[in-house]
Amino acid sequence: MTGTYSKVYLVDDDADLRAATAQWLELAGYQVEVFCDAPSALAKLDPELEGVVVSDIRMPKMDGMEFLARLNRLDPDLPVVLITAHGDVRMAVAAMRQGAYDFLEKPFEPERLLEIIQRASEKRRLVMENRDLRRRLNGSRNIEQRLIGNCPAMRRLHREILDIAATEAPVLIQGETGTGKEVVAHCLHDFGTRHDNRYVAVNCGAIPENMVESELFGHERGAFTGADRRRIGRFEYAQGGTLFLDEIGSMPLPLQVKLLRVLQEREIVRIGSNEPLPIDIRLISASNTDLLAECSAGRFREDLYYRINVVELRVPPLRERGADILLLFDYFVTRAAASYQRPAVSLPPAAANRLMAHNWPGNVRELKNVAERFVLSSLPTANDSRQLRRFVHDGELLFSAGVAAAA
Ligand SMILES: Nc1ncnc2c1ncn2[C@@H]1O[C@H](COP(=O)(O)OP(=O)(O)OP(=O)(O)O)[C@@H](O)[C@H]1O
Ligand SMILES: [Mg+2]
Structure with missing residues (x-):
């Protein structure tokens, strides 16, 4: 036995x-x-x-x-x-x-x-x-509910995520701003073998340059002025789970060298310590700029690029997703209507055409904002297409003025 x-x-x-x-x-x-x-x-x-x-x-x-x-x-x-x-x-x-x-x-x-x-x-x-098989089948249905999209590119992405989630390979997610990179990263964790452990996301672009190292690797008490107690870094915190390095392209070059070493050695050293700590994390990175171009420009290390990019996932911009624009709009309208307790009005064809024709520079995030405004502005009703047209038009104006993009 x-x-x-x-x-x-x-x-x-x-x-x-x-x-x-x-x-x-x-x-x-x-x-x-x-x-x-x-x-x-x-x-x-x-x-x-x-x-x-x-x-x-x-x-x-x-x-x-x-x-x-x-x-x-x-x-x-x-x-x-x-x-x-x-x-x-x-x-x-x-x-x-x-x-x-x-x-x-x-x-x-x-x-x-x-x-x-x-x-x-x-x-x-x-x-x-x-049962396990059935659960995995349900997994594929679940991903369709997490990462909404029916167009061929999104369907392929669903399959790729489920395939890759089960492996340990480092993944680089590339795509324009607002395309859903963070959603993809979270799905990779949730549908993978580490889902019982932590998913830790770090936005490399949002941490002051002199803090990134301590944020990632931690420090000992007294390691530098102001370090009045030991701090566990994100790598250590994510032990056994997934570490998501968002906007990795904005990581300062000297730190890129340290990150590369950590990934090669699979151990970290807290600042101010001599003791290496073995780490077991699954690394997912994301960038909304073309990292290879950043390499050519000397702003990103090529050796690090190949380390973090064993598997690459591309999230397509919204303007290339065809009818998914309306699918996503409906999805966000339904959700917003439920959370604000408003009726979920459907979009008349004229307004739908406007949504389809828009270029969506802010991608899904922009569409989500428009959908929420649509629900919140109590003016539009299902049979008042003129109001709606104006509303969607205003939506565009808001976005081109950069107001809603900050929301
Ligand atoms: N396919 C999708 N289905 C459902 N929600 C989505 C989808 N794609 C994006 N979203 C939602 O749109 C918003 C933006 O997505 P996300 O933050 O993942 O984008 P991003 O690519 O990480 O953007 P950035 O480069 O600006 O960080 C989030 O609220 C996210 O939940
Ligand atoms: Mg993001």
Whole structure:
């Protein structure tokens, strides 16, 4: 017996029989947890148990039939093997009828129990694999709800994200401002294997140059003037999880050298310390400028570029997404209407055409702002297209004046 799906929950009030059976099963390679009654087994039970339950029927507190019924409610696919008293055919039949996987009459040959458990574990393994598969399928549906878009480029991006999320490769996300790079980064984390650990985002462009190093790597107390206590850096904080370096292109050149070293050595040293700390993070970076062009201009190190860019994801500008503009508009209108408790009015064709024709320099962020203003301005109604046309036009004016882009 190897690997998972080899757990057995053994419930029996007879201490001797329990110990002897547990020993047998352990010798056969099973991981056994013993319980003297059903309630204590129920209290500990993991509904995703990668294994089977073996239980006596006649027990104080809760009998095996009641236990079976409760387990069935928790997970009808969990195999339960019941042990009946010798000759108690009526009970055995009832157990099978109620969904027990199998039953065994006392006294039983240990080999016989092993045989049954082996089959039951195999069945459990198949059920759990199936569930996992279904979960992943749901994952692909979920990503469509997180990163809205139906055009071929966005559909491809969905697939790429799900494929890449499962790996450890560093990813560079490139795309104009407001295209959804941060959403993509978060999806990579959430759909990946590190989703139970932290997702830590750092905007390299928003931290003062002299603070970036301490922000990323941390510092010891007294490392520099003003360092009055030890600080854990973002790398350390993201241990076991994902670190998202946003606007990586704005990282100062001297720090790029340090970052490269950290990525090569897979360890950091807090400022003011000599002690290297091993780090285990998945790195995702993003840039809204063409990083390769930044390399040519001498503003970004080429060696670092190739380190962070093992996989590259491009998020297309909104103007190239066709009908997704209206899809996204509807999505943001619905959300804004719900959160501001306003009616979600639909867009008349004339206004829709204006949205489609617009160039969207601020991309999805700009569209989101227009949608929110559309909901908030209580003026437009579904049949007042002139007002709407003016509204969308005003929206454009607002954006070209740079007012809404700051929102
Ligand atoms: N496909 C999408 N589906 C749903 N919401 C989206 C989508 N793309 C972007 N958004 C939303 O649009 C806004 C801007 O997206 P985001 O912050 O990810 O852009 P960005 O590419 O990181 O921009 P910047 O380069 O300016 O940092 C956010 O509110 C985000 O939730
Ligand atoms: Mg961003």
